Amino acid sequence: HQVLDPTQPRIAIIGAGISGTSAAYFLSKTPGLNPKIDVYSKDLVGGRMATVNIQGYDFETGGSVLHPRNKYMKQFAEQFGFKRKKGISGKFGLYDGSHFVYSEGDWSVMNVASLLWRYGFSLLKVNTLVGEMLNQFERIYNVQDDGYAFSNVADLLSAMDPSFNMMLERSLEAGLKHAGVSKLFIEELAHAIMRVNYGQSPDAHQFVGSVSLAGAETGLWSLHGGNKKIPHALLNASGASFYNEEVEAIHLNTDGRFSLRFKENDEMPLYDAVILATPVTNDTSTFGFENFPRQFHFPGRYHQTVCTMVQGDINYETFNFADSSSVIDDIFTTNRTLFFNSLARNYPVDIDDGAEGAPSVWKVFSNEPLAKEELDTLFSAINETFVIKWKAYPEYDGTTTTGNFTLHPGLYHVNAIEFAASAMEMGVIGARNVALLAASHLGVDIQDRKTQSFHIEL
Numbered sequence: 001h002q003v004l005d006p007t008q009p010r011i012a013i014i015g016a017g018i019s020g021t022s023a024a025y026f027l028s029k030t031p032g033l034n035p036k037i038d039v040y041s042k043d044l045v046g047g048r049m050a051t052v053n054i055q056g057y058d059f060e061t062g063g064s065v066l067h068p069r070n071k072y073m074k075q076f077a078e079q080f081g082f083k084r085k086k087g088i089s090g091k092f093g094l095y096d097g098s099h100f101v102y103s104e105g106d107w108s109v110m111n112v113a114s115l116l117w118r119y120g121f122s123l124l125k126v127n128t129l130v131g132e133m134l135n136q137f138e139r140i141y142n143v144q145d146d147g148y149a150f151s152n153v154a155d156l157l158s159a160m161d162p163s164f165n166m167m168l169e170r171s172l173e174a175g176l177k178h179a180g181v182s183k184l185f186i187e188e189l190a191h192a193i194m195r196v197n198y199g200q201s202p203d204a205h206q207f208v209g210s211v212s213l214a215g216a217e218t219g220l221w222s223l224h225g226g227n228k229k230i231p232h233a234l235l236n237a238s239g240a241s242f243y244n245e246e247v248e249a250i251h252l253n254t255d256g257r258f259s260l261r262f263k264e265n266d267e268m269p270l271y272d273a274v275i276l277a278t279p280v281t282n283d284t285s286t287f288g289f290e291n292f293p294r295q296f297h298f299p300g301r302y303h304q305t306v307c308t309m310v311q312g313d314i315n316y317e318t319f320n321f322a323d324s325s326s327v328i329d330d331i332f333t334t335n336r337t338l339f340f341n342s343l344a345r346n347y348p349v350d351i352d353d354g355a356e357g358a359p360s361v362w363k364v365f366s367n368e369p370l371a372k373e374e375l376d377t378l379f380s381a382i383n384e385t386f387v388i389k390w391k392a393y394p395e396y397d398g399t400t401t402t403g404n405f406t407l408h409p410g411l412y413h414v415n416a417i418e419f420a421a422s423a424m425e426m427g428v429i430g431a432r433n434v435a436l437l438a439a440s441h442l443g444v445d446i447q448d449r450k451t452q453s454f455h456i457e458l
């Protein structure tokens with residue numbers, strides 16, 4: 001089709017979370033494109049990167065931690081001059097609903113020794129497996145720097161490592177067993193990590209399971225002042241126009257361009273390309289696609305994770321701690337039938353973890369909202385609670401295969417990548433992929449090194 005204005009193609013991005021804002025950023029940095037970008041979001045910039053204010057301090061309630069090898073997020077933080085906040089992990093314990101099957105004490109050397117004593121070789125094996133997975137994962141940065149893009153998630157994963165697609169087809173449990181990891185490690189540590197990170201179990205597929213295990217490694221970080229500063233800065237740096245509007249439908253016109261229909265606005269602006277940067281499964285969206293030659297299906301559903309922020313004191317008797325000073329920071333759970341997935345001490349976004357002076361705030365993750373009796377079991381005193389019900393990340397139950405980034409020439413969907421694994425860095429990788437696809441659709445030679453302007457230092 002003819003671009004509306006060949007000197008300035010018009011691109012709409014629906015969603016202003018990390019996926020939408022990084023897509024806007026990458027498109028704006030594509031030499032030879034010079035796009036006019038409009039970003040639409042029905043609510044706040046940041047989406048699932050969000051904070052809540054408790055007693056004058058902000059706390060992360062959505063995307064919280066980043067891995068030291070999440071290179072895009074790291075580079076964004078550096079580029080915008082943002083300080084990183086170190087997340088020191090306090091003492092953690094694995095709680096099975098009646099007692100701790102493992103709990104850290106005061107001496108770090110002893111903690112390592114007792115973890116090794118309990119899980120032995122499996123601990124080292126998993127450490128190696130996750131390290132190897134991350135080595136292969138990192139290949140995507142060079143592939144994208146070289147301008148390669150993929151129309152579906154399976155091909156993008158293959159570019160990292162041809163065996164990654166196999167990891168989508170077997171459970172974390174099966175994958176770990178296959179590698180010789182013990183039943184005890186899988187039932188306790190792997191299970192607890194899946195529950196805190198994805199509210200799910202080692203039945204989830206091995207790819208998201210490996211990302212989840214990476215999310216329990218040391219060196220995790222977050223952004224001083226709140227992670228959502230990154231999507232705000234990306235939107236700003238992209239020069240895109242932002243509209244606080246809910247998009248109801250995308251209409252394909254006979255000339256191959258797209259128009260958007262809004263919930264509360266009669267205008268129908270025209271675009272040369274549209275990027276969907278939000279989940280669109282039936283349970284997350286009622287989005288309409290009009291006049292396309294085929295019907296789109298977005299199988300799968302999103303897992304509900306309820307984040308309850310509590311300013312108060314833990315009920316130390318529930319957990320058989322001797323007194324309030326013996327309470328540990330991170331209580332992870334190993335029992336599928338328990339009403340909460342994790343209970344962790346949280347620190348404000350601008351105070352380093354473990355620092356004195358912050359209010360005593362705890363984050364509880366559960367699959368259902370907590371009843372009063374449940375809160376009373378966990379806490380002996382509650383001053384304030386904030387409840388955020390997230391459609392958090394896909395249900396990784398093995399029934400949904402990964403989908404397509406390209407829905408139609410000129411129409412792209414970033415969040416297809418979430419069915420491989422949902423994480424902030426995954427959103428950015430998906431966004432760069434669709435930015436490359438859209439640029440190519442609009443006539444830019446994306447594999448021409450001269451047109452590449454965003455390079456990751458490996």
Ligand SMILES: Cc1cc2nc3c(=O)[nH]c(=O)nc-3n(C[C@H](O)[C@H](O)[C@H](O)COP(=O)(O)OP(=O)(O)OC[C@H]3O[C@@H](n4cnc5c(N)ncnc54)[C@H](O)[C@@H]3O)c2cc1C
Pocket residue numbers: 014015016017018019020040041042043044045046047048049061062063064065066245246247248277278279285287305307390391392393415422423424425427
């Ligand atoms: C509780 C929780 C904890 C998490 N912890 C971590 C973590 O520690 N580390 C990590 O890496 N990841 C974590 N994640 C995952 C991570 O937050 C997400 O993968 C990522 O933020 C998704 O970003 P996104 O931009 O793709 O989607 P979203 O952030 O959901 O953005 C989509 C945006 O689109 C907008 N929108 C939707 N429909 C429309 C419409 N019709 N019209 C206009 N706008 C629309 C929405 O309002 C939203 O703002 C966590 C997620 C949750 C929920």
Ligand SMILES: CC(C)=CCC/C(C)=C/CC/C(C)=C/CSC[C@H](N)C(=O)O
Pocket residue numbers: 062063064065066067070137196197198211212214215216344363393422423425426
């Ligand atoms: C994408 C790669 C290679 C690594 C990301 C690893 C990572 C940081 C995974 C975490 C994913 C996730 C959904 C965590 C949710 S809970 C986070 C935190 N414990 C909290 O309490 O909020």
